[in-house]
Each structure stands twice: as C-alpha cells, then as structure tokens.
Amino acid sequence: xxxxxxxxxxxxxxxxxxxxxxxxxxxxxxxxxxxxxxxxxxxxxxxxxxxxxxxxxxxxxxxxxxxxxxxxxxxxxxxxxxxxxxxxxxxxxx
Amino acid sequence: xxxxxxxxxxxxxxxxxxxxxxxxxxxxxxxxxxxxxxxxxxxxxxxxxxxxxxxxxxxxxxxxxxxxxxxxxxxxxxxxxxxxxxxxxxxxxxxxxxxxxxxxxxxxxxxxxxxxxxxxxxxxxxxxxxxxxxxxxxxxxxxxxxxxxxxxxxxxxxxxxxxxxxxxxxxxxxxxxxxxxxxxxxxxxxxxxxxxxxxxxxxxxxxxxxxxxxxxxxxxxxxxxxxxxxxxxxxxxxxxxxxxxxxxxxxxxxxxxxxxxxxxxxxxxxxxxxxxxxxxxxxxxxxxxxxxxxxxxxxxxxxxxxxxxxxxxxxxxxxxxxxxxxxxxxxxxxxxxxx
Numbered sequence: 001x002x003x004x005x006x007x008x009x010x011x012x013x014x015x016x017x018x019x020x021x022x023x024x025x026x027x028x029x030x031x032x033x034x035x036x037x038x039x040x041x042x043x044x045x046x047x048x049x050x051x052x053x054x055x056x057x058x059x060x061x062x063x064x065x066x067x068x069x070x071x072x073x074x075x076x077x078x079x080x081x082x083x084x085x086x087x088x089x090x091x092x093x094x
Numbered sequence: 095x096x097x098x099x100x101x102x103x104x105x106x107x108x109x110x111x112x113x114x115x116x117x118x119x120x121x122x123x124x125x126x127x128x129x130x131x132x133x134x135x136x137x138x139x140x141x142x143x144x145x146x147x148x149x150x151x152x153x154x155x156x157x158x159x160x161x162x163x164x165x166x167x168x169x170x171x172x173x174x175x176x177x178x179x180x181x182x183x184x185x186x187x188x189x190x191x192x193x194x195x196x197x198x199x200x201x202x203x204x205x206x207x208x209x210x211x212x213x214x215x216x217x218x219x220x221x222x223x224x225x226x227x228x229x230x231x232x233x234x235x236x237x238x239x240x241x242x243x244x245x246x247x248x249x250x251x252x253x254x255x256x257x258x259x260x261x262x263x264x265x266x267x268x269x270x271x272x273x274x275x276x277x278x279x280x281x282x283x284x285x286x287x288x289x290x291x292x293x294x295x296x297x298x299x300x301x302x303x304x305x306x307x308x309x310x311x312x313x314x315x316x317x318x319x320x321x322x323x324x325x326x327x328x329x330x331x332x333x334x335x336x337x338x339x340x341x342x343x344x345x346x347x348x349x350x351x352x353x354x355x356x357x358x359x360x361x362x363x364x365x366x367x368x369x370x371x372x373x374x375x376x377x378x379x380x381x382x383x384x385x386x387x388x389x390x391x392x393x394x395x396x397x398x399x400x401x402x403x404x405x406x407x408x409x410x411x412x413x414x415x416x417x418x419x420x421x422x423x424x425x426x427x428x429x430x431x432x433x
Contacts, residue, residue, distance in 0.1 A: 003206065024196055024265075029411040029414070041189050041192050044189065061135065064133070064137070
C-alpha cells in the first residue's frame with residue numbers, strides 16, 4: 001500500500017466580504033497541489049473567490065471530553081448579554 | 095451519485111464491555127435521540143464507527159466505480175453539448191467520491207486502506223455499476239433512474255447523525271439534481287425522435303428499471319441491520335419505503351415519455367395511493383453482488399489499471415514535493431497566508 005499524501009483542510013471564502021469557511025479536506029503532495037485539488041474538488045460551481053489550505057496535522061483542536069470545563073463557565077454569565085438589563089420603555093436609542 | 099443499502103456483516107452492536115462503557119453508550123444514544131450531531135472526536139460506540147466506515151466507504155467506492163459506465167460514452171456523445179455535460183457529470187462523481195473518502199477518514203481509516211480494499215475486491219460498491227452501457231440511451235437511463243434512485247436514498251442522509259457524512263451529503267445532493275435532469279432530457283429527446291431512437295430509449299428503460307429498484311437494497315423483511323441503523327439515525331427510512339417513493343415518482347415520468355415500464359404486473363392501487371410492482375428477482379441482485387454480474391471483473395480491472403498507470407505521477411509528485419521542501423525548508427506559507 002502506498003503511503004498517503006498529507007491531509008489538508010480546505011477553507012473557502014465564498015465572496016469578498018465573507019470569512020473563509022471550512023468545507024472539507026483532501027490529500028496532496030504539497031501546498032500547491034492542495035490548492036489545485038481544492039479548486040477542482042470544492043469550487044466546480046463558483047463556490048469561492050479565495051482558498052486557504054492548511055495541513056490537518058497543524059490544527060490544534062479542543063477535546064470534546066473537556067467541553068464542559070471549557071465552555072461551562074460562560075453559562076451563568078447572563079449579564080454579558082444586553083437583555084440582562086432593565087431599561088424603562090421611555091428611554092430611547094439605547 | 096449512488097448509494098445502495100448494502101447490508102454486510104459486522105454491524106451488530108457488541109455487548110458493552112463494562113458498566114462505564116454501558117453508561118457512555120446510554121449517553122451517546124441520548125444525544126442521538128435529541129438529534130444532536132456526532133463529530134469526529136466525540137466518543138462513539140465501536141459498532142457505530144464500523145457501520146459508518148463501511149457505509150461511507152461503499153458509497154465512496156460507488157461514486158468512483160460509477161464514473162466507468164458513463165465514461166464509456168464520453169468520446170461518443172452525440173453532440174458537443176452532450177459531451178460537455180457528460181464530462182461535468184463524471185467529474186462530479188469523482189468529486190463526490192473524494193468528499194466521501196474524506197468523511198470516512200474522519201473515523202480513523204486511511205485513504206490508502208480504503209483504495210486498497212476496493213482494488214483487492216474486498217470492498218463492496220453499488221451493484222448497478224456492474225451492468226454495461228450498451229447504447230447512448232443508457233446514459234439517459236442512468237441519469238434519470240440511477241441518479242433518481244440515488245437522490246431518493248441520499249436526501250434523508252443529509253440528516254444523518256454523523257456530522258461529516260451529513261455535510262458531504264448536503265454538498266452531493268446540491269450537485270446531484272442536474273444529473274437526473276440531464277438524463278431525463280436525453281430520454282425525452284430520444285422518446286420524441288425517430289422510431290429507432292424511441293426503441294433505443296425503451297430498450298434502455300427495459301434494462302435499467304429492475305436494477306434501479308434493487309439499488310434500494312433487500313426488502314425490509316430480509317434487511318437485518320435496518321433497525322440498529324435507524325436507532326443510530328444513520329438511516330431514516332427503510333429500504334422498502336424509499337423504493338416505494340421512487341416507484342411512485344418515476345412511473346408517471348415514464349408515462350410522460352410514453353415508454354412502457356417493463357413490468358406486466360405494475361398497477362395503480364387506489365386504496366393505498368401507490369403504484370404496486372410485480373415481484374423483484376432478488377436472485378439476480380445476489381448474483382451481481384457476489385461478483386458475477388455482467389461487468390464486475392471489467393470494472394475492477396479498469397480501476398486497477400488506472401491505479402497502476404497513475405503510479406508514476408504519484409511518485410513524481412511526491413519526489414518533487416520532497417525536493418521542494420529540501421530547498422525552501424517548508425514553503426507552504428507562500429500559498430496560504432491566513433490573514
């Protein structure tokens with residue numbers, strides 16, 4: 001069995017003004033080939049105006065098992081949202 | 095383009111090894127029941143992982159092998175327009191295979207292993223591709239019937255519980271509907287053409303109708319894995335339900351073409367509001383699935399030849415990448431400045 005080419009993650013900007021968004025992954029021998037394969041695989045119908053590719057091994061991801069510890073502290077901080085504050089109806093533009 | 099409900103052994107849920115495991119499985123099932131999506135790094139039962147790897151890989155292989163029967167007609171498409179469309183469609187199938195292999199890889203299997211399994215004849219793919227494309231009308235019938243059946247199967251998969259598979263299916267379904275429409279357009283042109291062209295269209299329908307119905311897999315009574323896959327929300331509807339839907343939408347399309355569905359027992363049932371077909375010859379399905387269809391050997395032979403013929407390209411690309419890396423000590427940043 002041949003060893004696989006490196007895995008790359010592909011991010012596409014659908015049109016200028018929007019952020020790049022993850023769309024999938026692919027294998028390629030180098031960065032240039034990754035861009036070309038991303039073009040052929042993910043933009044056959046004008047889905048993008050810009051592509052980022054990054055080696056999957058370079059992505060550092062949080063562990064789902066730690067999701068509670070990471071995200072739970074934000075749960076009881078409702079005062080971070082504007083709806084937490086009572087302002088009388090008469091007050092405008094706030 | 096094409097999924098087929100292929101039941102294969104090994105998907106039985108194992109009895110949990112420990113109390114901790116049982117508790118994890120219970121929580122996993124609760125997440126599924128709440129319609130939460132499962133993502134690659136989440137804990138999942140081994141049976142769920144293996145079922146998905148097998149199903150997604152079979153689906154990917156089907157896309158790749160599915161390029162062959164249609165590729166057969168690219169050089170002989172009757173007009174430049176038809177040729178452009180057919181090339182675009184076959185390219186889409188290749189792309190769909192790539193999306194699906196990537197989705198399977200998120201479950202911990204490598205691309206190389208999957209390709210190896212296909213080339214060694216150890217993997218399954220949709221048996222529909224083991225039928226030959228004898229005339230141009232077959233390209234019409236494949237788009238109309240085979241892609242039509244695939245769409246019926248794939249739309250519910252967009253809501254599958256496994257995130258990467260569901261996302262790949264959304265992308266595939268978006269691209270798929272042109273495939274079916276171009277096929278029906280070919281059939282329509284032939285059906286309105288000369289008597290010889292009409293005959294060609296009828297002949298294609300005669301040969302593709304039953305294999306298309308078989309694409310939905312064995313009947314529910316015979317399908318042993320449906321229940322577990324439904325509980326895991328990998329599958330949302332049974333084989334028979336999807337087959338019936340396909341029949342109900344496709345028979346009127348055949349009537350519009352003024353072609354005869356090759357089933358003398360076919361009738362409209364007023365009470366159930368469904369078309370009822372005659373019995374399906376499952377022995378044929380089993381024969382093709384076991385490797386004795388008209389083109390099984392030819393299809394795998396073609397894949398192996400393509401793999402072997404492309405080896406020097408893969409090796410050259412790898413050598414070039416190595417050389418480039420040595421000279422520049424990386425270099426990827428020139429292409430992907432993420433700012």
